[in-house]
Amino acid sequence: MNKEQRLKKRHNAEKRFKLYGLTSILLAIFFVIFLLNAIFSKGSGAFLKTTIDVEVNFDADTLELSESPPLEDLENTDYYELAIDSILKVKKVNGLTEEKLLINLFSPDYEYEIRNFLLDNPKALNQTTVLKLTASDDFDQLHKGNYPRELPEERRRINNFQLNLYDELVNEGKVNKIFNSYLFTKGDSRNPELAGIGGALVGSFFTIVITLLLSFPIAIAASVYLEEFAPKNKITDFIEININNLAAVPSIVFGLLGLGILLGTFHLPRSTPLVAGITLALMTLPRIIIPCRASLKAVPPSIREGALAIGASKVQSVTHHVLPLAIPGTLSGTIIGLAQALGETAPLILIGMVAFVVDIPSIPTDPSASLPVQVYLWSEQAERGFVEKTSATIMVLLSFLITLNFIAVYLRQKFERKW
C-alpha cells in the first residue's frame, strides 16, 4: 500500500465515522419527535371540552327561594328540578325513554354546574341565562371526531336517536368546544369529562416540597461534613462508596422501605404526600450529595487557604467562601434530582398513592394522587376520554420536567466557575 492509498483510506475512515455519528443523532431526533408527536396528537384534545348551550331560567319560585336570598339558601336549595327542566327544553322529545336519552347527552354534573353558576353570579336570579353545560364523555369524543359513528347502531353506546339530537344541536350552533378548566381544577373522577389533574398537581407539589425540604439541607450538611471536616480514613471511604451505591438503588426499593418503615412501623397515613415526600427524599439524598460534593471539591484549595490565613475559622471558611461557591452546582444537581423524584412512579405505587382520590388534598397528610401515578391510573382505563387525559397529563408532567431542567442548565451556565 503506497502513501496515496493510505491517505485515501484514512479519509474514508474519517468520513464513515462522521456518518455514523450523524446517523445516530438523526435517529435520536426522530425518536424524540415521534414520541412528542404521539403524545401531543393524543393529548391536545384534553385541553378542550365539548359543551352544549342550555337556556336556564333561574326563577326564584321554581328554586323555592325568596327574592333576595342569603348565600346559604342559594347553596342549600335543590337545583335538580331546574336542571332537568332546562335540559328537556333544549330539544322537543316525547316519553321517558327519549327524555333519558336527551339527558344522557350531558355529563352528570349538570346540576352542580347550574348551582355553581348561580353561586358565582347571584344577580342571575330571576333571569334567563344561556349556560354551556359539559357534554358527556361519549359526545365529547364524538364532537372531537374520536367516536366511531359509522359502526352499526347495536355496537355503539350512542344510538341513532341521540346521534340525530346531536347533529341537530350542532346545526343550531349549540355545541361548542371551550377551554377545559376542569382538567386543572378537578380531582379524579369515574367520568372522564369530569376528571382533572388538580388533585395530582397539588399532591405532586406537596410531595416535591417535602422532598426538597428534607433532602436539601441534609444533603448539604452531609456533603460539607464529608468533604470539609471528616477525617480521611476507611470509614469515610466506606460511607462515600455507599452513598454512590445508594444513588444507583432502584427506586422501587425505596418504595419498599417507605412501605415497611413509614407505613408499617411509624403508621404514617397511607397514600399521602407526606409519606411520598419522605420516601422520595431518601431516594433523592444521594443524588444531591454527589453533585454537592463534586462542587465542593471543585472549589480550589487556595480559596480555603486564603480564608484560613486571614484568620477565618474552619467553619467560617466553609460557610463564607467554599459553600457559596459550591451552591450553584449543588442547586442544579438538586433540581435534576427533584425532577427525577417528580417523575417517579414505582415507589409511590408501593406506598398506596394509587388510590382513587376525588378530593383535592389541602394538607400533606390528605390522601392524594400525584402526576406520574395519575398517568399510570388513567392509562389503565378503557374510555377514550381517559386516553387523551393520560397524554395531557404526560404533557403537563413533561413541561414541568423540561422547565426544571432548563433552570438547572441556566444555573450551571450562569454561575460557571469564576475563579
Place this chain on the structure above:
Amino acid sequence: MKNNKIKIKSSNLNVHYGEKQALFDVDLDIYDKEVTALIGPSGCGKSTFIRCINRMNDVIDICKVEGSITIDDEEIIDKNLDVVGLREKIGMVFQKPNPFPKSIYDNISYGPTIHGLAENKTDMDEIVENSLKKAALWNEVKDRLNEAGTGLSGGQQQRLCIARAISVNPQVILMDEPCSALDPIATAKIEELIDELKKSYTIVIVTHSMSQAVRVSQRTGFFHLGKIIEVDTTEKIFKNPGNKMTQDYITGRFG
C-alpha cells in the same frame, strides 16, 4: 542597620509528613521589622517552615510539628493556642494570587469583618482604602472597588492579596514565593512594596531568585534537605558565605 529585637524564634523545630521528615531541628531567629529571605533548592522545606509560623500546617492531617516557635516570647506550637488570633497577627501571601471570587472591596473587608475591626461602614471604608494604599494598589482600583477581584491582572491580584493580609493590621507577613507567577514589571512593583512594608511589618519571604533575596532582604537563611545550613545578614551570605554548600547554591552550582 543594626536590629537586635528578635520577633520570631524557632528552636528544635521538627516536622513530619506521615513517615517522612521534612524539617530537622530548625533553629532560626527572625528579627523585628526586617525582611528575612529563605532560600534553598526545591523541596528543602522552606514552605513547610513558614507555614509553621501561622500554623497553616494544621490543615494537613498527616503533618506533625514538634519543637518550639515563639513570637514575642509566646509559644505558638501549642494545641490549645487559638489559631484564629495567631493568624490575625500573622498574615500570609501565597505563591499563586488567590483573591476571593468577590469584589475588590469585599476581599479587603473580609478579614476586618470577621475580626470585628470596624465599627461601621466609614471605618471599613477607611481600612479598605488604607490597606489598598499600603499595597500600592489604590490608584489602580479606586474607581472599581465593586468589580471582582479575580478580574485584575496577576500582579494586581497579588497586591490585592497583600492588601488583604495587611487589612487586619498584622505584625508579621509571610510570603511564599509571591512573585513566582508574575512578570518582571509586576515583580519590581512588589519588591518596591516589600521595601516600604518592612517599616511597619516583619516580613519573611521565600524566594527562588537570588537577586530578589539580595534586593529585598536584610537577612537570609539557606535551607537544604530540611536543615538550616546557614543564616546571616544578606550581605554576608552573598558576599562571603560561611558554608561551602551555600556558596555552591548561590553561585548556581546546584539547586
